[in-house]
Amino acid sequence: MSRSEPQAAAAPLLEVRNLRKYFAVPDGWLKPPRQLKAVDGIDLDIGAGQTLGLVGESGCGKSTLGRAILQLQPPDAGSVRLAGESVVGLPRAQRLAMRRDMQIIFQDPYASLSPRRTVAQIVREPLDVHAIGTPAERRARVDELLSVVGLRPGVLDRYPHEFSGGQRQRIGIARALALEPRFIVADEPVSALDVSVQSQVLNLLNQLQAERDIAFLFISHDLAVVQHVSQSIAVMYLGKIVEQAPAFELYAQPRHPYTQALLSAIPNPDPAARRERIALAGEVPTALDPPSGCAFRTRCPLAAARCSAEMPVLREVAPGHRVACHFADG
Amino acid sequence: MSATSEPLLQVRDLSVEFATDTGPVRAVDSISFTVARGETVALVGESGCGKTVTGLALLGLIPQPPGRVASGEILFAGQDLLRLPEPALRKRRGSEISMIFQEPMTALNPVFRIGSQMLDVLMRHQQLTRQQARAAAIEMLAKVGLPAPERRIDEYPHQLSGGMRQRVMIAMALSCGPQLLIADEPTTALDVTTQAQVMEQMVRLQDEFGMALILITHDLGVVAASCQRALVMYAGKIAETAPVATLFSQPRHPYTRGLLASIPRVRERRLERLPVIAGMVPDLRQLPEGCRFADRCPKARDYCRLAQPPLEPIGNAGTEVACYVPE
Numbered sequence: 001m002s003r004s005e006p007q008a009a010a011a012p013l014l015e016v017r018n019l020r021k022y023f024a025v026p027d028g029w030l031k032p033p034r035q036l037k038a039v040d041g042i043d044l045d046i047g048a049g050q051t052l053g054l055v056g057e058s059g060c061g062k063s064t065l066g067r068a069i070l071q072l073q074p075p076d077a078g079s080v081r082l083a084g085e086s087v088v089g090l091p092r093a094q095r096l097a098m099r100r101d102m103q104i105i106f107q108d109p110y111a112s113l114s115p116r117r118t119v120a121q122i123v124r125e126p127l128d129v130h131a132i133g134t135p136a137e138r139r140a141r142v143d144e145l146l147s148v149v150g151l152r153p154g155v156l157d158r159y160p161h162e163f164s165g166g167q168r169q170r171i172g173i174a175r176a177l178a179l180e181p182r183f184i185v186a187d188e189p190v191s192a193l194d195v196s197v198q199s200q201v202l203n204l205l206n207q208l209q210a211e212r213d214i215a216f217l218f219i220s221h222d223l224a225v226v227q228h229v230s231q232s233i234a235v236m237y238l239g240k241i242v243e244q245a246p247a248f249e250l251y252a253q254p255r256h257p258y259t260q261a262l263l264s265a266i267p268n269p270d271p272a273a274r275r276e277r278i279a280l281a282g283e284v285p286t287a288l289d290p291p292s293g294c295a296f297r298t299r300c301p302l303a304a305a306r307c308s309a310e311m312p313v314l315r316e317v318a319p320g321h322r323v324a325c326h327f328a329d330g
Numbered sequence: 331m332s333a334t335s336e337p338l339l340q341v342r343d344l345s346v347e348f349a350t351d352t353g354p355v356r357a358v359d360s361i362s363f364t365v366a367r368g369e370t371v372a373l374v375g376e377s378g379c380g381k382t383v384t385g386l387a388l389l390g391l392i393p394q395p396p397g398r399v400a401s402g403e404i405l406f407a408g409q410d411l412l413r414l415p416e417p418a419l420r421k422r423r424g425s426e427i428s429m430i431f432q433e434p435m436t437a438l439n440p441v442f443r444i445g446s447q448m449l450d451v452l453m454r455h456q457q458l459t460r461q462q463a464r465a466a467a468i469e470m471l472a473k474v475g476l477p478a479p480e481r482r483i484d485e486y487p488h489q490l491s492g493g494m495r496q497r498v499m500i501a502m503a504l505s506c507g508p509q510l511l512i513a514d515e516p517t518t519a520l521d522v523t524t525q526a527q528v529m530e531q532m533v534r535l536q537d538e539f540g541m542a543l544i545l546i547t548h549d550l551g552v553v554a555a556s557c558q559r560a561l562v563m564y565a566g567k568i569a570e571t572a573p574v575a576t577l578f579s580q581p582r583h584p585y586t587r588g589l590l591a592s593i594p595r596v597r598e599r600r601l602e603r604l605p606v607i608a609g610m611v612p613d614l615r616q617l618p619e620g621c622r623f624a625d626r627c628p629k630a631r632d633y634c635r636l637a638q639p640p641l642e643p644i645g646n647a648g649t650e651v652a653c654y655v656p657e
Contacts, residue, residue, distance in 0.1 A: 057521035057522070057523065057524075058492070058521055164610050164611070165377070166610060167610070194376035194377055194548065194611075195376070195548065195550075195589065195592050195593055195594070196376060196588060196589060196592050196606065196607035197606075197610065198592070198594060199592045199594070199604035199605060199606040200606045202594075202604055203603050203604055203606065206603075221521065221522065222522070222594060223522075223596065224593075224594040224595050224596050225594045227594075227596055227597065228594070228597070228600065228601065228604055247600075248598070248599065248600070251596050252598075261523060262522060262523065263596070265522045265523045265525070265526040266522060266551065266595075266596060267525075267526070267549060267551025267552050267554065267555055268551060268554060268555070268595075269550045269551045269553075269554050269578070269590065269593045269595060270554055270578060271554040271555075271574050271575045271578050272575065272578075272579075273554070277526055277530075279526075279527065280523050280527075282477070283491050283493055283494070283524060284491075284521070
């Protein structure tokens, strides 16, 4: 099946180049603010109907990257193109039109749905905003969307608090699908859910991707979760992508020492499994004051003199497999 | 680890209820279990299964009202904690039984330095002078792997990362050498690389101190790595208990099986569909008469819906299961 192959050579649906998002952080009274480089020069492509998994630990910039792509937090530099058209810095009317193609599913199904609106109102809102269809057509569309995400039509007049976390996430997904977007950022969509429900939602996202040819940026801190839904996976550390590879290749042949450590730290649900964890020294440094050269060198078991002097660039080591490490041989 | 004849902790018929607008809800329903000295027991289950409420009940920390312990006894070293007067309970809490919470930022007081919060505990329970307590606190912080403890002790919680805060919580919980530590999702808020470090440190210290550990978690991966025995809870009941190796290799309850199958794990090839448990956890306000898992159970029979299956031993590997049609 074409889904399981890496991205096609044709022009990608989403093209991100050298994207930067910096935040000014106050540094005390009368001092100039310091710069936090949350997203620091990101390049990535996502093909139509493909999912790019984006993993990294708290504070690595993965959520900011998702929001910068959607222009929810306008980037400071760089370009984002959807189907060849730039989406950066658009005037209001065009931005609204762009939103029909790019949607988001949030992590917290408790906080991302208005508690005072019914399910029908929540799912219909994008159709109202974009003035799509007659009221009757909108009602029919809401019914259809709810059945697509596996909710019974009887729930239309109920409020979010009457639902479990998994059901709320389905409501959020129905809302994101309402405008038939071509690209969806799913920001930790299953992290707040129990494991038995997580897989239900992951299966739903996979099914939607296959049936509707939607491209996803699937953001997660959990490498075990992204594997099942992604064709390609990118690993972020302190604002930069340090490795990207076709999904199953990343697990079989991780090249970057950070990816290797992340993989070895996944708790294995098998008490008999041998555990050879690659212990990382210390903790993630602050993005306000990242180390010189390679940002990972302060925790890296392979770090050498060169790593502090020279920042490794992301280079292709195999088809679709990029690594930013001086020692990623191959 | 060798257990003496009498278990450290015996919980019998424990029920906890909460008053709600629509009547009382039983979050924990008549559960019984024991923990031996030095043993590591996992309390596993999904949101709302009663695992955290069980942990709070052990320490007498159920907020009353709306909560109340509706039945049961909690024998700690032979003494029923539920019948101890508050001052006596407070004396044990923190010194003989300690607890670590999920979110270290809310468990530490933001306006006091790390040191002063640790010194409080040490001076209250161990009759140390301020200087002795400070030295003990620094030693303890070093033990849990906090870098530069002599400097960190004078910092405020917000100056530490999540992983460091949780290490401070562990240091505080262990500072009086408790016999039992209850850790409620201690690593859930942490990143995966930090999570592994903190878990390993905790298990190492548990071994060193010879204390028993009740690990409350939803994460079966963490259970596999660090526990000896597990209690699987579902909708306020214990569904299954077994030595961890047996639980993973031979789960008997259909819920345990489903839970194990649905853990996200790294696989060698893509599955068409991930295994799921159909449906959702029942509403505790409208529990069925019979087995609480019956509506989601692939093996449920008519009689499963008539009465609740009791928790009974099965096989000879130390497993107990509450199911009429176990695997």
